[in-house]
Amino acid sequence: MSFTSAIHRKAVDIAKLAVEMTTAAGSGHPSTAMSLAHLVAVLMYHQMRWDPKDPWNQASDRLVLSEGHAVPIIYAAYADLGGMVIWNGKDKRPLSREDVMSLRAIDSPIDGHPNPRLGVPFFDAATGSLGQGLSVAAGLGAAAKIDGIDRNIYCLIGDGESREGQIWEAMDFVVDHALTNVVPIFNCNELAQSDWVSPQQSSNVLAEKAEAFGFFVEVIDGHDPHQIQSAFDRLHVVQNGNRPLCIIARTVKGWGAKVEQGTGKHGTAVKKDKLAAVLAELDQTAAELGVSNVGGGGELKIPLPEARVANPESRTPIRIAPFSDGLAAVGLHNDLAAGKPIAPRKAYGAALLALGAADERIIGLDCDVKNSTHAEWFAAKLPGQFLQCRIAEQNMVSVAAGLSAAGKIPFCSTFAKFFERAYDQIEMAIISSANIKLTGSHAGVTLAADGPSQMSLPDVAFFRSFCHTNNYDGQPAVRYFFPSDAVSCYRLTELMANLVGCCYQRTLRADVKVLYEPEESFDLGGFKVLREGKDICFVSAGYMVHECLKAADELAKSARHATVIDAYSLPLDTKGILEVAARSGGRIVTVEDNYSGGLDAEIGSAIAASGSDITLKPLYVRNIPKSGREPQDVLDYLHLGHKAILAAL
């Protein structure tokens, strides 16, 4: 059987299985899957260097399915090839035909969209929210380049999906970093969900765009095995230069069965009573292509990867330089020695540099604000571990998810407000169990002068919602930190590196007093009682801890004594806090520089659940802020400064 015939045969086989499994599921996207039949057949049976028995090999080529809803076509090929799955973290075995027929069932090893943590290690990241896959592929490609591993990362992108701006952020990133090991393949089947794609997403215009973005573009018939292979053969050429390859494949949605073509077929499985007819039409297509021999195509041979590289499973703790040494390395020793206030963002920069020096898996990522977040020190001293992502936060986060899948520990830094741009990408990374570390600087309202467009305000509520949800490892899906001084920021940054999973940290723009001894330790979920008094209990984090201390000083003048708690992490040990509060007058005032849903919700829910008679007075940002020249101006405007705290008692 010729190569062309063998691919046609496999394309028909996997298309049939994709149709069957979605019919069994009662939902799914068979027509999109069918449009990818040949591209997937050439990739998985011939082009990619990989081993179905060892999808974990970090030296193998990878496939990122950005248009995640097309996943049945991958499952079909994977089952045909006996690709390994792990279900419930225990039984490692080849994916069977029976398995794929359980698609979308609650106890199936394969999920409705790609997810590395739900059975199939062939995937590196969860996809399904569109437009994110090329960034993940770029992260994998960047990691391979850093590690000197010869592997290619193929990424299948829908034409409709290519309307998402993040795709073009990723295209820029691939060119910026000359990632010729990353191959975007646009699947131009001309149909999106509810309509034909815009002319702006036609194969012609996509080709022009990709060329303008700096790619070497091949436009092909995505159902012609020879054209597909010829396009992949260009990889050798582009990899001798710096202009990456982009393939624009013209395909047919519902390829192989006319009844599955045209509009109205996007997210609909073939009904059980129509299944036989669709399968028969696919057989007819096979006959027309001269490949009616069932089981043909077996002579296709997957090239094995040349090496085996394991993704390190076990982790040794990363220990960084002592606080004073870390600060000295970035020129802050004089400030420290003089007892000057130090902005937590600077301590973050120092810790990040110390981490990178201690462990080469640490990768720093920035969106052109490294002189504000102080990731600049890392960038300057460890350029080989640093990736400049420019002003494109969505791409940065998904690149980090790709880096994580390749065993790196990516630290993303930008303004806390600008992470909001990537909340969807962050959630997709969380679903992927990606080991990403996010530090948002200029948190809260005390950046003051720039005004509300730069202030992170709903972020605490957003990230807290993940703190009370377990990820697939049974751990909080997010660990949240908000250090109040340089020491705690330094230590919590180190802690983040040693946790597995997504961590989010807020850092402050403003210089603030150092509150802790250099060797103080900070535990997960812990809190610090900075002062204990019998009359009232302030619970706060970050900048507002300092305002609470000032308020406590004021109170002391009238012989009232406040407890001040630095609640630097979520999920929080609320039981411990309620115990302290019970001996502090039974009244808690939470003080926050963000919108509702942070400490107020954490403590309020705990009080309500415990049946305790402690009461809560929550202070937080109750009005959209405006610019003020100094932090105190804005705090006073919002009735949140230490005077306002006292007035609220």
Place this chain on the structure above:
Amino acid sequence: MSFTSAIHRKAVDIAKLAVEMTTAAGSGHPSTAMSLAHLVAVLMYHQMRWDPKDPWNQASDRLVLSEGHAVPIIYAAYADLGGMVIWNGKDKRPLSREDVMSLRAIDSPIDGHPNPRLGVPFFDAATGSLGQGLSVAAGLGAAAKIDGIDRNIYCLIGDGESREGQIWEAMDFVVDHALTNVVPIFNCNELAQSDWVSPQQSSNVLAEKAEAFGFFVEVIDGHDPHQIQSAFDRLHVVQNGNRPLCIIARTVKGWGAKVEQGTGKHGTAVKKDKLAAVLAELDQTAAELGVSNVGGGGELKIPLPEARVANPESRTPIRIAPFSDGLAAVGLHNDLAAGKPIAPRKAYGAALLALGAADERIIGLDCDVKNSTHAEWFAAKLPGQFLQCRIAEQNMVSVAAGLSAAGKIPFCSTFAKFFERAYDQIEMAIISSANIKLTGSHAGVTLAADGPSQMSLPDVAFFRSFCHTNNYDGQPAVRYFFPSDAVSCYRLTELMANLVGCCYQRTLRADVKVLYEPEESFDLGGFKVLREGKDICFVSAGYMVHECLKAADELAKSARHATVIDAYSLPLDTKGILEVAARSGGRIVTVEDNYSGGLDAEIGSAIAASGSDITLKPLYVRNIPKSGREPQDVLDYLHLGHKAILAAL
């Protein structure tokens, strides 16, 4: 004085004032402002048809400053021209030189970044989070096209900023809708915040990209008044065709004063002791240009708009067809008559159509999922009020902000999960006081089969955080709704249209029983007691109301009686709920299909603040879900179905 000289003179004058005001503020971005001096001078003193005394005129040309940090150059021109401001909603007066010297002060009428609600009505939307302005401009342009108003919308975009994918979503949108009244102007000063821009954002590559996206591109020297004007003159040509104009302007960051040029000058005001030198250098530049006559340029004449169109301030209530008529209009009368379950998303589609028919200000926007959200009925019947945004949620939301600024009432629909892609854009629209309505379908976990990549789970916590913050009108920054049936969804959609500001509604994929009579009314913050019992109080919303009713039925079999509350909106009348709970055994169980931070936080905080002895048992999604074929499968997997509710008591 020639045109060229007059523009040079104004450019120097406004650059000087921009430098002075940032020095007075002690922060800001003077060098970016200086790079825009000529573009702003030509636009505001010569090209734009507008009246500084009447910036409210909806027939005037508009300027959207996407790179919001450059705002001092606009303030300078606006003050020079005596543009009107409104501060604290009362004193309407021309912006003075004294005003601009108060830049960034807490009591200043001008904010650190553009904001229409903080003084300056020249702006249509708050900017400062980058990459959003062109979408806002496109919304303004689309509104003008719909209304048949001849106005042009100019948009200034930073080169570094153009890395944000949303810019390219907007470019596609402008071409798709042939918005030749929208003019993107890329300010290519080659420097971003922490570094030079990537070659991918060079003027050459940007020109190639814009051309590939379908624009007629003019590359000019952005400090040459004649070249700027010639580029604008192309507008007449492009407006006779369908290919919009894009201007790529090569500029100098820190134009006019060498000391302000090069890296390290981005977000830094000139120190007070260096101010005189910088101003002197600008004077020297004026002298070299032969325009040293202070006060020159006064002969520039701004063309007035041809008409005056007011943005309707007062609103008549929009009343839609009765529920049964509304459902009949979309073919659901038989389902209704037969007492069949009806998905709330379908009732939303019916209400949206009824709203659009009742008021032409209603604009429907979709991201290619209209057959899922059921915005498809609106799209089919009211094509002149419908804008297809394709798969680009960020652009959709910012377009809606632009439409709102032009007096429209935009309704955006997509999956609730996919709005997460646009949370930053939503917050910027909220800061702008935009009147946008967001309905996210397939909310929660009961969409089941597609899995977690399509499930909205942190959304309730995110939007709730805004519910307890007041916007500049003193109203909750967001009103949140989660209807449990078709009637409440229909009514709440109508309510959303009649509220001013941002509303977010979750709708369900699943068909659910109709719970309410067709004429039932639903109030802001209200709730419905569906059943009252003495033993326990279930508080829920959406799908989970039905599970609570089932649980209550089960309980009744063992003679225990539950209260069931449908808490369909936030902020919630928690006082009322605690009163009901007090007579329902003093124990509340909140039941939600989302992550923590929704009803659990709302009720928990209220209990804790009230000192009440009511206790709370919160049930919510505590694990990242997976696919299941039916809602009940997923609910059982997450221990959230009616059986799990009973087990938790």
